[in-house]
Amino acid sequence: MIVLLGVLVVILGFAMRRNPLLVVGVAGIVTGLLGKLSPVEILRTFGESFASSRSVTIFAITLPVIGLLERNGLQQQARTLIGKLGTKMTTGRFLTLYLLLRQLTAAVGLQTIGGPAQSVRPMVAPMAEAAAERQGGGRPLPDKLREKVRSYAAGTDNVGLFFGEDCFLAIGSILLITGLVNSTYHTHLEPLHLALWAIPSAVCAFLVHGGRLLRLDRKLERELVTASAEMSVARTDAQEGEATK
Amino acid sequence: MIKAEWFFWLVGAVFLLKAAQMTVDRTNPKRFGTAAFWGLLGVCFFYSTWVNEKKLPAEPLGVAVLVLICIGGFNFTGKGKPDTTSEDERVRLATRFGNKLFIPALTIPVVAMLCAVLASKVEFGSTPVLEEGSETILGLGLGAIVALGVGMWVLRERRVSVPLHAGRGLLESMGWALLLPQLLAVLGAIFQAAGVGTQVRKIVESVLPDGQKLAAVALYCAGMFVFTLVMGNAFAAFPVMTAAVGWPVLVEQMNGNAPAILAVGMLAGFCGTMCTPMAANFNLVPAALLELKDQYGPIKAQAPTAVALLGCNIAIIYFFAF
Numbered sequence: 410m411i412v413l414l415g416v417l418v419v420i421l422g423f424a425m426r427r428n429p430l431l432v433v434g435v436a437g438i439v440t441g442l443l444g445k446l447s448p449v450e451i452l453r454t455f456g457e458s459f460a461s462s463r464s465v466t467i468f469a470i471t472l473p474v475i476g477l478l479e480r481n482g483l484q485q486q487a488r489t490l491i492g493k494l495g496t497k498m499t500t501g502r503f504l505t506l507y508l509l510l511r512q513l514t515a516a517v518g519l520q521t522i523g524g525p526a527q528s529v530r531p532m533v534a535p536m537a538e539a540a541a542e543r544q545g546g547g548r549p550l551p552d553k554l555r556e557k558v559r560s561y562a563a564g565t566d567n568v569g570l571f572f573g574e575d576c577f578l579a580i581g582s583i584l585l586i587t588g589l590v591n592s593t594y595h596t597h598l599e600p601l602h603l604a605l606w607a608i609p610s611a612v613c614a615f616l617v618h619g620g621r622l623l624r625l626d627r628k629l630e631r632e633l634v635t636a637s638a639e640m641s642v643a644r645t646d647a648q649e650g651e652a653t654k
Numbered sequence: 655m656i657k658a659e660w661f662f663w664l665v666g667a668v669f670l671l672k673a674a675q676m677t678v679d680r681t682n683p684k685r686f687g688t689a690a691f692w693g694l695l696g697v698c699f700f701y702s703t704w705v706n707e708k709k710l711p712a713e714p715l716g717v718a719v720l721v722l723i724c725i726g727g728f729n730f731t732g733k734g735k736p737d738t739t740s741e742d743e744r745v746r747l748a749t750r751f752g753n754k755l756f757i758p759a760l761t762i763p764v765v766a767m768l769c770a771v772l773a774s775k776v777e778f779g780s781t782p783v784l785e786e787g788s789e790t791i792l793g794l795g796l797g798a799i800v801a802l803g804v805g806m807w808v809l810r811e812r813r814v815s816v817p818l819h820a821g822r823g824l825l826e827s828m829g830w831a832l833l834l835p836q837l838l839a840v841l842g843a844i845f846q847a848a849g850v851g852t853q854v855r856k857i858v859e860s861v862l863p864d865g866q867k868l869a870a871v872a873l874y875c876a877g878m879f880v881f882t883l884v885m886g887n888a889f890a891a892f893p894v895m896t897a898a899v900g901w902p903v904l905v906e907q908m909n910g911n912a913p914a915i916l917a918v919g920m921l922a923g924f925c926g927t928m929c930t931p932m933a934a935n936f937n938l939v940p941a942a943l944l945e946l947k948d949q950y951g952p953i954k955a956q957a958p959t960a961v962a963l964l965g966c967n968i969a970i971i972y973f974f975a976f
Contacts, residue, residue, distance in 0.1 A: 412848050416894055419841070423885035424932070430830055431727035433837045434720060437844045444848025451844070455719045456712030458843030460702035464658075464791050465836040467665050469825065471762055471794070474802040476820025478755055480739045481809050482748030486755045489748065517763045519756075525940035534944055552947075560951030563940035564928075567952070568959055571924040575917065578766060579794045581835045585889055586916045588839040593846045594901060600790045601770045602913035609974070610921045613966040618959045 415440025462588035468579050475521065487514075487522040488532050500540040500558055501626035504565045505619045507533055511569025512611060516576035523566055534562040544626075545633040554632055561625060565618065572614035575607035583607075655781045658788035659703045661795040666699030672822045676734070684732030688826065691725045694718055695833065719840065726830030736823030751809065758805030762797040769793025835889055842893030854898035867908060868972055874899040874915070875922035875968045886932025888923030895919065904975075914975035922967040928960040929953060 418439050422432030441451035475483075498506070511523050521527070537558050541550055550558070574580045578600040587598045673693030679685050698718050704710035725731060739747065748755065770793050773784040784792045802817060811817070825832065845851060862869055874895060881891030900919055904910045927933045931953065941949040948954070 410853060412850050413853055415845065415848065415850060416854075419890060419894065420881070420884055423887060423890055426932075428727045428729075429834055429887070429890070430723045430837060433834070433841050434723035434727065437841050440848045440850060441844055444850070446848060449713060450847075452713040452716030452720075453711075454716070454844050454847045455840060456705060456715030456717075458840045459698065459715055459719050459836070460705040460712065462836050462839035462843075463662050463665075463699060463702055465839050466833060467661070467791060467794065469832060470661075470665050470668065470798045471801075472824045473668075473817035473821030474758055474762070474798060474805050476822075476824045477802070477805050477809065477811065477817035478759055479824075480744070480816075480820050481751060481755060481811075482739075482744040482746075483755045483759065485741075485744045485748035486752065490753070517760060519759055525936075525943050529940060530943045556946055556948060556951055557955070559944045559946055560941075560948075560955040563944060563952040564955035564959070566940070567928055567936050567956060571927065572921065572963070575921060575924075577763060578770070578790055579762075582889065582920050583917070585835040585839055585892065586920060588836065589842040589893055589896070590901070590912070590916065592839060593843045593897075596912070598913055598916070599770070601767075603917040606914045606917040607921060609970050610918055610963065610967055613970075614959070614963055617962045617966070621959060 412440055412444045414443055458592050461592035465581070465584040465588035468581065468584065471518070471579070479521070484522055484527055487519075488528065498540055499544060499626045500537045500561075500629060501622040501624070503540050504533070504537055504561060504622045504625075508565050508569045508618055508622065509615060511566060512573035512576075512615060515570050515573030516611070518577045518579060520570060520574050520577075520580070523570065525563060525566065529562050529566045533566065534559045537562045541629055541633075544629060545637065548637065551632075551636045554629060554636070557625075558629070561622065565622065568614055568618045572607075572611045576604050576611055578604040655785055656783060656792060657785045658791055659706075661788075661792055662699050662703065664795065666696040668821075669693070669696030669699065671818065672825055675819070675822055676826075679734040682732050682734030682826070684730060685734065687725060687730030688732055691722060691731050691830065692825070694722055694725070698722070719837075722830075722833065723837070726833065731829055733823075733826035733829070736826070737819060738823060754808050757808055758801045761801035761804050762794070765797035765800050766790065766793035769796060838889050838893055842897065845893055845897050850894075851897035851902060854894075855902045858899055858903060862903070867976065870899060870903050870908065871971045871975075872968050874904060874919055875964060875971065878919055878923035879926040879964055882923040882926030882933075883930045884932070886927070886930050886934070888920060888927055891923050891926070892920055895923075904971075908976065910971075911975045915971055918967050918971050918975070922964055925960040925964040925967070928956040 415436050418436040419432060422436065437455065438451060514522055538550060538555060541554065541558050575582055583600050583603050586603055587600050590596060590598050669692045673689040673696060676682060676685055676689040676692065682688055698715060701710065701715055705712045705715055769784060770790045773789045776783050877895045877899060878891050881894060882888045885891055900915060904915050905912045927936060931938055937953050938949055940952050
């Protein structure tokens with residue numbers, strides 16, 4: 410039972426935001442000692458499992474070519490491409506399309522072309538807002554709706570990334586699964602099979618989140634009507650106030 | 655026959671090369687620590703080959719891993735100022751190259767897929783061209799090399815040093831985080847050796863009614879979800895839940911399809927990532943970047959999708975993995 414304290418070390422370490430490397434190192438040593446492994450055996454386990462899980466880290470080999478493309482404008486080109494889609498669209502439809510694109514590009518290994526700093530702040534959020542403003546007849550959005558549209562833009566980027574990247578066989582999470590299972594249970598799992606099994610969830614994610622985005626359109630429409638009604642009431646109040654003054 | 659180990663040596667050599675570049679990079683205030691980290695990692699990639707073949711002892715490698723943990727964990731690594739293009743230059747280059755920029759990027763997955771699917775059928779003499787069981791990994795390596803060639807051709811770049819420098823910039827900005835997944839795999843192995851899995855399985859078996867498939871699947875997925883909520887990281891939850899339920903109960907006891915259970919289980923953890931402020935880089939950073947008043951705005955927008963998808967993942971495992 411006492412070895413479970415090792416799990417507790419991991420939970421506490423991550424929950425208290427300690428440096429993850431140190432958390433893993435301390436948890437490994439503590440668990441090993443509690444599990445009655447000798448220090449030499451612990452070192453051996455560290456060494457042997459490192460040797461058999463190197464495949465987890467090999468995605469580093471793709472960095473030179475990605476770096477080369479980025480310094481030649483890969484992200485900027487991705488922005489232009491999304492920009493072309495933006496006109497004449499409602500917020501929900503635009504975000505649904507972005508969701509699909511984010512999933513597809515992540516699924517072929519292009520996780521870095523999107524993200525809160527790379528695409529959401531400079532492109533996706535402003536375009537989603539612009540679409541909502543068009544819907545509301547060109548008036549600036551009330552603060553509450555602006556917040557909502559921006560939150561959905563950020564959320565859509567995350568959903569697209571999380572449920573797209575695992576369809577790519579060289580992503581960290583897939584390699585973690587194969588590395589962990591192959592070195593721990595001495596079996597042989599192929600990254601490709603795991604990546605294929607991520608597809609059903611990716612389809613569900615598109616349907617569920619896409620559906621919610623389209624519902625967002627209707628919600629925005631309703632709230633824009635109430636907002637503009639409130640505004641015109643406020644305006645007539647003000648006018649009446651003027652008249653009686 | 656092309657062996658997987660050759661490819662690990664290539665990765666190790668790349669790390670060593672970058673470490674050499676880092677030592678002379680005066681823009682990096684912590685250049686020696688950074689170089690020590692990547693250099694040692696590179697050496698470990700070579701040494702591991704003989705550990706796997708049981709020709710060299712594993713203990714020194716264990717010491718080296720602990721040293722890597724200390725260098726990264728106590729912040730001895732840093733990053734230099736990469737010599738790269740400015741935003742304006744990039745916009746100009748993007749208009750010049752256009753969608754051609756995507757070709758090299760797409761080459762990686764295409765080559766990797768081709769290798770995984772076709773290579774086992776291609777033989778040279780009577781031995782397969784790629785080492786059996788490592789087609790995917792070798793495909794990724796070949797894909798990256800081919801893509802680099804294609805990229806340099808498409809972009810008319812003749813100097814090999816340019817992608818190497820660009821890659822070093824990315825390496826330095828990811829820093830020790832790049833090693834974290836592998837260390838979590840190591841932690842999983844230690845959990846197994848120390849008997850954490852058996853202990854948790856005993857608890858799970860006493861809680862779970864015997865042979866209740868749906869309950870076991872739900873427990874695995876919900877466990878991934880909750881652990882990720884607490885730790886903010888599905889990667890950290892995975893070794894724990896897999897040792898407890900995923901492998902012993904779902905795969906071994908109930909004969910489930912391992913790739914399906916583990917891949918979808920990880921995704922159940924990702925549902926947790928969408929609901930927790932602990933995953934700051936995904937949830938709180940965007941709120942700050944978008945200047946939201948409510949820093950939980952993105953979480954609120956994602957949470958209903960996350961909960962629905964947790965249900966989907968449970969259903970996918972229950973219906974398709976057995």
